[in-house]
Amino acid sequence: xxxxxxxxxxxxxxxxxxxxxxxxxxxxxxxxxxxxxxxxxxxxxxxxxxxxxxxxxxxxxxxxxxxxxxxxxxxxxxxxxxxxxxxxxxxxxxxxxxxxxxxxxxxxxxxxxxxxxxxxxxxxxxxxxxxxxxxxxxxxxxxxxxxxxxxxxxxxxxxxxxxxxxxxxxxxxxxxxxxxxxxxxxxxxxxxxxxxxxxxxxxxxxxxxxxxxxxxxxxxxxxxxxxxxxxxxxxxxxxxxxxxxxxxxxxxxxxxxxxxxxxxxxxxxxxxxxxxxxxxxxxxxxxxxxxxxxxxxxxxxxxxxxxxxxxxxxxxxxxxxxxxxxxxxxxxxxxxxxxxxxxxxxxxxxxxxxxxxxxxxxxxxxxxxxxxxxxxxxxxxxxxxxxxxxxxxxxxxxxxxxxxxxxxxxxxxxxxxxxxxxxxxxxxxxxxxxxxxxxxxxxxxxxxxxxxxxxxxxxxxxxxxxxxxxxxxxxxxxxxxxxxxxxxxxxxxxxxxxxxxxxxxxxxxxxxxxxxxxxxxxxxxxxxxxxxxxxxxxxxxxxxxxxxxxxxxxxxxxxxxxxxxxx
Ligand SMILES: *[C@@H]1O[C@H](CO)[C@@H](O)[C@H](O)[C@H]1NC(C)=O
Ligand SMILES: *[C@@H]1O[C@H](CO)[C@@H](O)[C@H](O)[C@H]1NC(C)=O
Numbered sequence: 001x002x003x004x005x006x007x008x009x010x011x012x013x014x015x016x017x018x019x020x021x022x023x024x025x026x027x028x029x030x031x032x033x034x035x036x037x038x039x040x041x042x043x044x045x046x047x048x049x050x051x052x053x054x055x056x057x058x059x060x061x062x063x064x065x066x067x068x069x070x071x072x073x074x075x076x077x078x079x080x081x082x083x084x085x086x087x088x089x090x091x092x093x094x095x096x097x098x099x100x101x102x103x104x105x106x107x108x109x110x111x112x113x114x115x116x117x118x119x120x121x122x123x124x125x126x127x128x129x130x131x132x133x134x135x136x137x138x139x140x141x142x143x144x145x146x147x148x149x150x151x152x153x154x155x156x157x158x159x160x161x162x163x164x165x166x167x168x169x170x171x172x173x174x175x176x177x178x179x180x181x182x183x184x185x186x187x188x189x190x191x192x193x194x195x196x197x198x199x200x201x202x203x204x205x206x207x208x209x210x211x212x213x214x215x216x217x218x219x220x221x222x223x224x225x226x227x228x229x230x231x232x233x234x235x236x237x238x239x240x241x242x243x244x245x246x247x248x249x250x251x252x253x254x255x256x257x258x259x260x261x262x263x264x265x266x267x268x269x270x271x272x273x274x275x276x277x278x279x280x281x282x283x284x285x286x287x288x289x290x291x292x293x294x295x296x297x298x299x300x301x302x303x304x305x306x307x308x309x310x311x312x313x314x315x316x317x318x319x320x321x322x323x324x325x326x327x328x329x330x331x332x333x334x335x336x337x338x339x340x341x342x343x344x345x346x347x348x349x350x351x352x353x354x355x356x357x358x359x360x361x362x363x364x365x366x367x368x369x370x371x372x373x374x375x376x377x378x379x380x381x382x383x384x385x386x387x388x389x390x391x392x393x394x395x396x397x398x399x400x401x402x403x404x405x406x407x408x409x410x411x412x413x414x415x416x417x418x419x420x421x422x423x424x425x426x427x428x429x430x431x432x433x434x435x436x437x438x439x440x441x442x443x444x445x446x447x448x449x450x451x452x453x454x455x456x457x458x459x460x461x462x463x464x465x466x467x468x469x470x471x472x473x474x475x476x477x478x479x480x481x482x483x484x485x486x487x488x489x490x491x492x493x494x495x496x497x498x499x500x501x502x503x504x505x506x507x508x509x510x511x512x513x514x515x516x517x518x519x520x521x522x523x524x525x526x527x528x529x530x531x532x533x534x535x536x537x538x539x540x541x542x543x544x545x546x547x548x549x550x551x552x553x554x555x556x557x558x559x560x561x562x563x564x565x566x567x
Contacts, residue, residue, distance in 0.1 A: 274562025371425025455535025
């Protein structure tokens with residue numbers, strides 16, 4: 001009995017929280033990996049080593065690093081260029097006192113008071129990272145600008161919003177060097193940061209969505225400065241992965257952000273959770289205030305807290321969130337809240353007739369095995385089918401479990417149920433709610449293109465999950481592909497990078513991911529989302545199987561969390 005009970009506890013978490021939760025699954029950020037994504041600009045002592053034939057190409061690239069300047073309305077931007085086809089400009093776009101709304105920078109400054117244009121931003125404070133890698137002064141971004149661009153060339157800007165469950169990640173995570181993506185799309189790529197965790201979402205005085213407002217400030221800042229670099233302020237497209245895509249969904253639900261961007265690319269958004277509602281946010285907030293020992297009005301107390309104390313309180317809050325209110329889920333309990341002032345709609349199936357009319361194009365993608373890191377990371381050996389109802393009950397509750405088990409979509413008669421569990425987790429948390437959003441979007445006047453990666457490149461966070469390394473396309477395995485930063489890519493990876501970058505280029509300029517030489521990617525309709533397969537041998541229809549994402553199943557016969565909890 002003791003063993004079974006322990007297993008239930010172990011099992012409940014992954015399916016319910018089938019989203020990056022542990023440090024292992026979050027885009028790695030440590031002092032040593034914080035600039036891992038930016039291999040092109042290292043400080044290396046060139047000298048005798050450069051006489052070695054194998055190092056000569058690298059040395060000549062380093063030797064050619066040069067400083068560039070661009071005049072903007074708020075001062076001179078300093079950047080560095082290394083012969084890779086872009087100039088990189090790091091900048092502080094806003095500043096904020098702790099738990100206050102951020103204000104946009106009025107003069108051009110390097111991040112964190114740096115004086116060297118090569119400097120990269122420190123991350124925002126987050127658990128499990130050395131404190132030397134972060135600072136509260138973290139509202140920075142990195143611009144990658146093709147060197148061929150001249151001012152007012154009118155090119156688009158692609159803004160990348162990193163993932164990490166709203167508690168981790170940065171603009172300098174693995175593979176996030178935007179150089180190749182900028183060159184391939186002939187656009188400005190801006191990789192931005194926003195406040196994370198309690199510092200971004202748990203202001204003790206009850207101010208909501210500070211991190212979402214940071215993102216809005218980043219977009220406003222870009223609108224002011226991109227023309228100086230060759231961009232068109234009216235052609236800003238958002239892109240992001242996981243919680244980064246969730247941040248985009250929050251912006252789509254914020255009428256005040258609407259004029260700041262033209263279109264959005266959302267990769268692997270765990271839409272199942274929905275936004276928090278106000279009463280849930282208030283419950284979390286009051287627990288957080290208690291944990292910090294500061295009352296809502298005691299700003300002196302709040303200011304005196306160390307960052308470490310705030311992060312400790314945040315970690316405790318996250319661990320308690322589900323017992324405080326089950327609608328938080330496990331994977332990202334701290335997240336944007338539908339506060340009625342900034343975020344005014346749920347933007348999901350619960351809002352029914354109140355789903356607002358839409359006009360912006362969306363590109364919505366998933367990877368084939370979103371839940372791979374969760375299921376196979378947690379269960380490293382076979383999971384017998386005698387545990388099926390225990391596992392599913394603990395995650396979905398008995399009502400949803402009985403529907404799921406009786407359905408033709410998940411075969412729990414197999415000896416090792418990790419495979420059907422992985423499919424179930426991917427469908428429930430990511431894939432099917434994304435398709436439900438695509439249908440709603442389409443029904444209300446918007447355009448949506450739905451895709452699924454069946455080729456990927458193992459992201460460092462998945463390196464210790466055999467299932468992911470051995471061929472599955474796991475959560476985050478689309479990041480290197482999109483950025484073109486796969487280390488030692490295979491032919492299939494290179495081909496998919498070329499294709500997806502061409503599709504992004506088309507989407508940035510026309511609002512559709514179609515261009516001559518590419519297979520047609522049809523629009524989603526209210527009856528079929530036409531899920532386009534990205535990579536792999538072409539299927540006759542070019543589409544991936546619908547499976548349980550049939551509109552009659554997930555979202556109707558069996559509800560998403562946001563439906564079950566009515567948030
Ligand atoms: C700026 O930083 C780069 C890389 O760390 C280094 O190579 C360069 O010498 C620095 N420049 C100055 C002026 O300090
Ligand atoms: C907020 O969500 C909770 C579920 O956690 C639900 O019980 C409550 O009715 C919701 N409140 C509002 C105002 O929608």
